[in-house]
Amino acid sequence: MTADAAAWQALGLSLWVAFWATLLAMPLALWVAWLLARVPFRGKWLLNAAVHLPLVLPPVVTGYLLLLSFGRSAPLGRALEAVGLQLAFHWTGAVLAAIVMGFPLMVRAMRLAIEAVDPKLEAAAATLGAPRTHVFARVTLPLIAPGILAGAVMGFAKAMGEFGATITFVANIPGQTQTLPSAIWTALQIPGGESAALFMVALACLVAVAAVVISEALARRVAARIAGA
Amino acid sequence: MSLDLHIKQQFGDFALDVAFTAGAGITALFGRSGAGKTTVINAVAGLLRPEGGHVHLQGETLFDATRGIFVPPAKRQLGYVFQDARLFPHLSVVDNLTFGARYAPSGAAGPDLADVIKLLGLEHVQNRAPNTLSGGEKQRVALGRALLSRPRLLLMDEPLASLDGPRKQEILPYLERLRDGPLGLPILYVSHAVDEVARLADTLVLVQDGRVRADGPLFEVMSDPAAVPLLGVREAGAVIEADVLEHADDGLSTLRISAGQLELPGVQAPVGARVRLRVLAQDVILSLDRPDGLSSVNILPVVIEAVHPGDGPGAAIALRAGNDRLLARVTARAVAELRLKPGLHCHAILKATTVAPGSIGR
Known part of the structure; x- marks a missing residue:
């Protein structure tokens, strides 16, 4: 396989992993963001700390903890494999690693958007006869939608760039678990591989810059919307 | 309902x-x-x-x-x-x-x-x-x-x-x-x-x-004297209804209330309309005799219904003017000197500027 073909394959896998990670993490992140922003309960600090832990742990530690929990010799990993879901050393594991690593960023963006919504608007909707589900769908959700999207973009970008936890948990198998960052790292290990690495670095930079630009634009939109009350 | x-x-x-x-x-x-x-x-x-x-x-x-x-x-x-x-x-x-x-x-x-x-x-x-x-x-x-x-x-x-x-x-x-x-x-x-x-x-x-x-x-x-401290002495005053009779060229309008007629400026309502007038208690002056030579033309015969001494130097006087009730605020010293008491017939003088345009409605 040529170096370019390998690069495109790695980019394809990274996009695939990031897509699934973002899609699966979004509802859970929204729920957790809602709990943290709106629901009073005991031990909220614990949930908050757990969500933010992957931000402060070395990614290799997170990856190793995932391997300990979901590895092929761990009880949880064996149980999942029995129902046909292999995670360790498989692209699905890369998705799990990306979810865990991107989760704090997604929750933070969504939580800020939820906290910016004035509960008085929801009270006004209730006095107009709207049941709770309608208040959420017609008032809350449209107001936080840009925040949800911004969180998704951040999560997607994080999934594209994840390296430490991914390589620890699912290794670096070309065509199977070799994401773009893993492929760059591999290319840099080979004498004369810099030109192949440079091409992939350019691809990675492009995706990252696009994510930041989109996310900023959406964040501005949510601010403008809510300030318009 | x-x-x-x-x-x-x-x-x-x-x-x-x-x-x-x-x-x-x-x-x-x-x-x-x-x-x-x-x-x-x-x-x-x-x-x-x-x-x-x-x-x-x-x-x-x-x-x-x-x-x-x-x-x-x-x-x-x-x-x-x-x-x-x-x-x-x-x-x-x-x-x-x-x-x-x-x-x-x-x-x-x-x-x-x-x-x-x-x-x-x-x-x-x-x-x-x-x-x-x-x-x-x-x-x-x-x-x-x-x-x-x-x-x-x-x-x-x-x-x-x-x-x-x-x-x-x-x-x-x-x-x-x-x-x-x-x-x-x-x-x-x-x-x-x-x-x-x-x-x-x-x-x-x-x-x-x-x-x-x-x-x-x-x-x-x-028009209840007991409400004066609740509304504030500057804001307290009766609200009465009046019919607009005519608008004169000089800007004054004639309105009819149950006790007589009033001449007021700034009435926007058309002739025949019924309006609300707010007569501030502090803008009502009491006189035992019908005064002559006053610049105000709005003088109504009234009967004192109640005298409510306030906490300070003022007193609130409940008045009946025709079928309407008015409220006046005078000093406690005036109550003593004029011997104001329930049943007394006297005259209430309303300054023409008493009624602000915004207070007229309906």
């Missing part, structure tokens, strides 16, 4: 215990900031669940602490106009207006979208975003939005408090139209502005320190 409520709530040292009934027309809940008015109206709306008491509307129990009944706000069929409009920022004016229409009970009477846009003068702003509207326009949209949900009762919490003078004058006629129009929608109106209450209310409930201190038809409560 009848609203019957009793709200009990403890906030630290502050105990709220308010009970009253409200019938048709506009019932004003008046009190200073912190008197507990907003708590009461939020309890009626269901945005707050009080610790004790009940709320009955048209025989239906919306809240009863002892029986554990609490109907959620979405099921109460009440309209609520908040002080801060609370328009949905992501929706256009029209989408704001129609937000609650789909939840209105089918077959409920009320204006449709076109009626509301016309009634509230929103033709030019209907496709705009809320953040491009002026304060007065926002409040009109909020009012229309509440009306289109076909409420059984309209709740208004200081709807004019965040507006300046001209914007207030822009809204008041719409509220009068609602009160006098074919809708006959009952309104519970919270305010700390005596002029709004005097102009709009049919029934007045005075709240102070979490308790109802006076309660009854507006004309009676406003």
Whole structure:
């Protein structure tokens, strides 16, 4: 396989992993963001700390903890494999690693958007006869939608760039678990591989810059919307 | 329509215990900031669940602490106009207006979208975003939005408090139209502005320190000397009704009240209209004999009904003028020197400038 073909394959896998990670993490992140922003309960600090832990742990530690929990010799990993879901050393594991690593960023963006919504608007909707589900769908959700999207973009970008936890948990198998960052790292290990690495670095930079630009634009939109009350 | 409520709530040292009934027309809940008015109206709306008491509307129990009944706000069929409009920022004016229409009970009477846009003068702003509207326009949209949900009762919490003078004058006629129009929608109106209450209310409930201190038809409560400290000595004064007889070229208009005629400037209402006059107690001067050679021409024969000494050097005098009641504020020294007492016939002098144009309505 040529170096370019390998690069495109790695980019394809990274996009695939990031897509699934973002899609699966979004509802859970929204729920957790809602709990943290709106629901009073005991031990909220614990949930908050757990969500933010992957931000402060070395990614290799997170990856190793995932391997300990979901590895092929761990009880949880064996149980999942029995129902046909292999995670360790498989692209699905890369998705799990990306979810865990991107989760704090997604929750933070969504939580800020939820906290910016004035509960008085929801009270006004209730006095107009709207049941709770309608208040959420017609008032809350449209107001936080840009925040949800911004969180998704951040999560997607994080999934594209994840390296430490991914390589620890699912290794670096070309065509199977070799994401773009893993492929760059591999290319840099080979004498004369810099030109192949440079091409992939350019691809990675492009995706990252696009994510930041989109996310900023959406964040501005949510601010403008809510300030318009 | 009848609203019957009793709200009990403890906030630290502050105990709220308010009970009253409200019938048709506009019932004003008046009190200073912190008197507990907003708590009461939020309890009626269901945005707050009080610790004790009940709320009955048209025989239906919306809240009863002892029986554990609490109907959620979405099921109460009440309209609520908040002080801060609370328009949905992501929706256009029209989408704001129609937000609650789909939840209105089918077959409920009320204006449709076109009626509301016309009634509230929103033709030019209907496709705009809320953040491009002026304060007065926002409040009109909020009012229309509440009306289109076909409420059984309209709740208004200081709807004019965040507006300046001209914007207030822009809204008041719409509220009068609602009160006098074919809708006959009952309104519970919270305010700390005596002029709004005097102009709009049919029934007045005075709240102070979490308790109802006076309660009854507006004309009676406003002319009750006991209400003077509740309204404030500068704001207290009777409200009476008058018919506009004619407008003279010099800007003065002649109005008829039960005790005679008054000549007042700045009356906008057409000849034949019935208007409300607010006669401030501090602007009424009493004279034992009919005075001559005064610059004021508004002199009415009155009978003293009651003399209420105040805490300070002033006293409030309840007067009967024809079928109307007036209130005068004089010094305690004048009460002693003139020997003012119930049953005494004397004359009340009203300065021509007593009645501000904004106080004339209906």
